[in-house]
Amino acid sequence: MNKPIIEFKNINFSYDQEDELILKNVCFSINEGQYVCLIGHNGSGKSTIAKLLCGLLNYQDGEILINGIKLNDENLEALRKDIGIVFQNPDNQFIGSTVEDDIAFGLENRCIEREKMISLVHDFSKRVGMENFLSKQPEELSGGQKQRVAIAGILALDLKIIIFDEATSMLDPQGVEEIRKLVFDMRKKDPKLTFISITHDMEEAYLADKVICLKDGEVFLNDTPENVFKHEEELKSIGLGLPFIVKIKNDLLKHGIKIDENIKNIEDLAGFLCK
Numbered sequence: 705m706n707k708p709i710i711e712f713k714n715i716n717f718s719y720d721q722e723d724e725l726i727l728k729n730v731c732f733s734i735n736e737g738q739y740v741c742l743i744g745h746n747g748s749g750k751s752t753i754a755k756l757l758c759g760l761l762n763y764q765d766g767e768i769l770i771n772g773i774k775l776n777d778e779n780l781e782a783l784r785k786d787i788g789i790v791f792q793n794p795d796n797q798f799i800g801s802t803v804e805d806d807i808a809f810g811l812e813n814r815c816i817e818r819e820k821m822i823s824l825v826h827d828f829s830k831r832v833g834m835e836n837f838l839s840k841q842p843e844e845l846s847g848g849q850k851q852r853v854a855i856a857g858i859l860a861l862d863l864k865i866i867i868f869d870e871a872t873s874m875l876d877p878q879g880v881e882e883i884r885k886l887v888f889d890m891r892k893k894d895p896k897l898t899f900i901s902i903t904h905d906m907e908e909a910y911l912a913d914k915v916i917c918l919k920d921g922e923v924f925l926n927d928t929p930e931n932v933f934k935h936e937e938e939l940k941s942i943g944l945g946l947p948f949i950v951k952i953k954n955d956l957l958k959h960g961i962k963i964d965e966n967i968k969n970i971e972d973l974a975g976f977l978c979k
């Protein structure tokens with residue numbers, strides 16, 4: 705599948721017309737079904753890209769195409785229906801008065817029939833481990849629990865494009881793994897689902913189909929994880945490191961042991977070395 709579903713063409717953006725540009729000539733494209741990680745230092749423009757993509761900010765210069773159609777004021781509502789975003793701060797997106805209402809909110813907006821809605825709310829609250837909190841109010845929840853609710857609300861919507869903006873940053877390690885598996889299973893079931901993850905987790909980025917790295921509002925690197933993480937010094941210069949597995953692979957290479965590119969985790973590496 706090589707059909708571009710998202711294209712940014714020469715996007716220049718500033719929050720205030722007089723201010724300096726926050727995004728500078730940003731160009732990239734994402735294919736349908738791809739899992740793309742957007743990485744970069746704090747303030748490099750990642751969340752700004754996500755907000756432009758789902759129409760929460762208007763762009764002044766350049767073009768954004770969704771499924772080949774240029775995003776504009778007239779088609780924004782229609783195109784937005786296919787895109788869901790889970791934001792960095794879960795407090796900014798808790799809309800319902802309870803967990804149940806909050807997960808149901810997007811489904812109600814899409815006029816999903818009541819019985820199906822109830823079943824989806826129960827299914828997804830369970831999948832994110834929040835099935836025993838359905839009647840709780842947001843102030844009774846921890847940050848990580850609120851993130852779980854926000855994730856359930858978006859995943860339940862059967863969308864074409866899902867964006868996680870550091871959506872699991874407050875989750876415990878097991879929770880991060882569970883959500884990763886949940887998304888993996890959903891992508892397996894629906895290979896057309898495009899998933900964009902904005903993250904500071906280089907281990908996660910190493911698992912993506914493609915990594916786009918921003919530096920001061922510009923696309924700095926845009927390639928496969930294998931190729932992006934060859935740029936150790938450049939990444940270091942903007943405060944980013946290498947995934948642990950890449951560091952080990954590099955060290956082994958210094959000792960003359962070349963590890964297969966397809967080996968992406970410690971278990972597979974151990975298996976390879978013990979062969």
Ligand SMILES: Nc1ncnc2c1ncn2[C@@H]1O[C@H](COP(=O)(O)OP(=O)(O)OP(=O)(O)O)[C@@H](O)[C@H]1O
Nearest residue numbers: 719720726744745746747748749750751752753792
């Ligand atoms: N509402 C706003 N008004 C003015 N400037 C903003 C606004 N939101 C963000 N900025 C500025 O835009 C730049 C990019 O911010 P953005 O939130 O996109 O960065 P980010 O890459 O998501 O960073 P982080 O890793 O910290 O989440 C920053 O310099 C920030 O100060």
Ligand SMILES: [Mg+2]
Nearest residue numbers: 750751752792
């Ligand atoms: Mg951000």
